[in-house]
Amino acid sequence: MAWHDVIEAPTLRAQESPLESARFGCSVERLTVSAASETPLVAVREAILGSTADVVILRYPAERIGWFAPLTGLGRTAVFADSLVYWRLSAGRGRAPAPSHELSVTAAPGIAAVEALVADIFSAYGCHYLANPLFDPAQALAGYQEWALRSVAEDGCLALRGPDGNGSSLLAFATLDEDADRSEILLAGVVPAQQGRGLYAHLLKAVEDRTLARDAREVVISTQGHNTRVQRAWARYGFEPVQTLLTVHLVRSPLLHGQG
Incomplete structure (x- = not known):
């Protein structure tokens, strides 16, 4: 994902993904909480509950480690899909x-x-x-x-x-x-x-x-x-x-x- 979206974006980013939806044959939406964002879990929860997508791909800073357990209680199956590590030079x-x-x-x-x-x-x-x-x-x-x-x-x-x-x-x-x-x-x-x-x-x-x-x-x-x-x-x-x-x-x- 783009550096701005995961490092610098000031707010929760919600975006439909038509390319992924067409490729995999199910509707896909992406939610991203950047490292700079102060988005609380409640806002993420509301976005997930309000989504009609078959799959919501959520990314959030790893230091918010306490988020995963609440995500399992939103009426969807939560699939842990590794982490994304960013480096710079x-x-x-x-x-x-x-x-x-x-x-x-x-x-x-x-x-x-x-x-x-x-x-x-x-x-x-x-x-x-x-x-x-x-x-x-x-x-x-x-x-x-x-x-x-x-x-x-x-x-x-x-x-x-x-x-x-x-x-x-x-x-x-x-x-x-x-x-x-x-x-x-x-x-x-x-x-x-x-x-x-x-x-x-x-x-x-x-x-x-x-x-x-x-x-x-x-x-x-x-x-x-x-x-x-x-x-x-x-x-x-x-x-x-x-x-x-x-x-x-x-x-x-x-x-x-x-x-x-």
Whole structure:
């Protein structure tokens, strides 16, 4: 989710999600309580009780740990769906790897190449959708592919290539949401066959360089809490943890029991 929504937004954000609703075949609404918001539990409770969506995807700061138990008594099944951990880096302070003449950074490859990269890199990623039995994992992956292609259409994608520079040399890619202050990395990864070679640090450097080139001040990124491997890579590069949000899916109970 966007940095502003989870870190800076001053009030509870309620938003229907037509893309997710169409993808999973049930109505989905998102509720987000940012780290800066002073939204009380009673307001969240009222929003959930007033929602007609089949699934309400709620995110709230992890320090409000006492919220989960009351959420189980609202007439819906509360499905715990991991946490979302946000990190940031002040642009220009990254511990970049030594340059490699064998690597080059280019604009996004074509649509088919992006779809293949996402499938290769994220097919085993334990995203929050997998906690919910209503959500088809294949459709969740398709959602990541659509998300990546939206970034490509907005010139928010870069790729890391090997020495021959053709399509078969695609090693890693990152999609970005950029504003005047920051670059937010939405999706980033190295193809499984090339992992363990230090390429991810070169990908982070490419994002940091792009951020500096447009005079923005920071790079931010997030992942599921269980994904400690990538968080270690961020820490090595110089990122620092900022905030953790819990994710809860509040599902109309009959849907989980085949009652419509």
